[in-house]
Amino acid sequence: MDEQRARRPGGRSARVGAQVHQAVTELISERGYGNFTIGEVAARAGVADSSIYRRWGDLEALLCDVALNRLNSRSPMPDTGSLDGDLRTYASQVAREITGPEGPAVLHLAVALANAGERGVQARDALRTERVRQLQSMLDRAHERGESAPDALTVLDYVLAPMYSRVLFGMGPLTPEYVDGLVDRLP
Amino acid sequence: MDEQRARRPGGRSARVGAQVHQAVTELISERGYGNFTIGEVAARAGVADSSIYRRWGDLEALLCDVALNRLNSRSPMPDTGSLDGDLRTYASQVAREITGPEGPAVLHLAVALANAGERGVQARDALRTERVRQLQSMLDRAHERGESAPDALTVLDYVLAPMYSRVLFGMGPLTPEYVDGLVDRLP
Numbered sequence: 001m002d003e004q005r006a007r008r009p010g011g012r013s014a015r016v017g018a019q020v021h022q023a024v025t026e027l028i029s030e031r032g033y034g035n036f037t038i039g040e041v042a043a044r045a046g047v048a049d050s051s052i053y054r055r056w057g058d059l060e061a062l063l064c065d066v067a068l069n070r071l072n073s074r075s076p077m078p079d080t081g082s083l084d085g086d087l088r089t090y091a092s093q094v095a096r097e098i099t100g101p102e103g104p105a106v107l108h109l110a111v112a113l114a115n116a117g118e119r120g121v122q123a124r125d126a127l128r129t130e131r132v133r134q135l136q137s138m139l140d141r142a143h144e145r146g147e148s149a150p151d152a153l154t155v156l157d158y159v160l161a162p163m164y165s166r167v168l169f170g171m172g173p174l175t176p177e178y179v180d181g182l183v184d185r186l187p
Numbered sequence: 188m189d190e191q192r193a194r195r196p197g198g199r200s201a202r203v204g205a206q207v208h209q210a211v212t213e214l215i216s217e218r219g220y221g222n223f224t225i226g227e228v229a230a231r232a233g234v235a236d237s238s239i240y241r242r243w244g245d246l247e248a249l250l251c252d253v254a255l256n257r258l259n260s261r262s263p264m265p266d267t268g269s270l271d272g273d274l275r276t277y278a279s280q281v282a283r284e285i286t287g288p289e290g291p292a293v294l295h296l297a298v299a300l301a302n303a304g305e306r307g308v309q310a311r312d313a314l315r316t317e318r319v320r321q322l323q324s325m326l327d328r329a330h331e332r333g334e335s336a337p338d339a340l341t342v343l344d345y346v347l348a349p350m351y352s353r354v355l356f357g358m359g360p361l362t363p364e365y366v367d368g369l370v371d372r373l374p
Contacts, residue, residue, distance in 0.1 A: 121357065128356045157349035165348035169315045170308065185374070
């Protein structure tokens with residue numbers, strides 16, 4: 001009995017979690033952040049409303065969980081052997097992510113979290129901290145190889161911020177030339 | 188009779204418009220974008236729900252109108268006589284706007300519009316087009332004086348995007364040193 005009820009990978013709990021996360025991601029893409037209810041998530045995921053309330057408590061907590069989960073499951077930071085190679089690969093990964101079918105939704109979610117109360121702000125800060133930490137590990141490897149490297153905030157300002165802004169404000173595609181140009185401009 | 192019913196500046200229609208816009212701005216600041224109803228806007232503004240429905244149709248259209256109105260009423264672009272002076276003044280104006288009490292709300296609104304259907308996307312595009320147009324007029328004046336000037340998209344990428352991203356992701360204050368540093372880095 002205890003064994004059956006335990007949460008284990010591949011078990012019922014993990015399956016429900018994956019279905020609910022998928023439903024949330026789809027609904028964000030289709031309707032925009034927050035324009036749906038727990039009941040609609042449940043119907044889409046094929047689970048009972050009560051399963052969602054029991055596990056996540058409310059929609060806000062569920063949205064935070066989805067945001068964090070998506071960030072943590074992202075492709076690992078590149079390790080090409082040179083900072084230049086790492087930065088170009090990383091920049092093009094991010095460009096693909098945020099312009100992909102679910103990319104704008106994740107970006108909007110991160111932004112919308114800041115308006116979703118204290119818990120939302122915490123989730124947004126966790127998202128940002130994780131992204132900066134990943135970036136810093138890449139820059140640390142460059143330092144260990146004896147390469148000079150910009151700091152993480154400089155990479156954010158020069159490479160990530162322009163891409164984020166262009167996507168958020170609907171400013172055209174992020175072409176490979178554009179993305180490479182951002183890396184070229186790093187001091 | 189016709190005279191009394193005409194919309195004129197300072198008339199009843201303008202007064203209701205100003206009260207409703209103020210109510211929306213306050214509610215966005217307090218609760219975040221979209222976390223309120225037409226009824227709550229009406230109560231805050233001291234007008235009848237039906238006045239809002241008749242004039243704007245729905246909450247989405249009202250939010251778009253507020254966003255456009257705020258952009259259009261912004262302080263004029265600086266004209267200091269040199270591009271360097273104009274850019275520094277402009278950058279510090281934008282920094283003040285987006286970190287002021289209502290700044291994050293306006294920024295979030297612009298972002299949220301993209302998730303608010305076709306009309307929202309049109310309003311967001313209008314916001315962006317207006318901002319680029321203002322910027323371009325400043326750069327054109329520099330060209331007319333014989334100064335070399337970056338293009339508007341370069342100013343967006345180097346100066347505006349980092350400030351937007353830092354505010355959106357909750358990354359610390361925009362100090363005068365930071366803002367001036369962004370202008371210094373322009374190619």
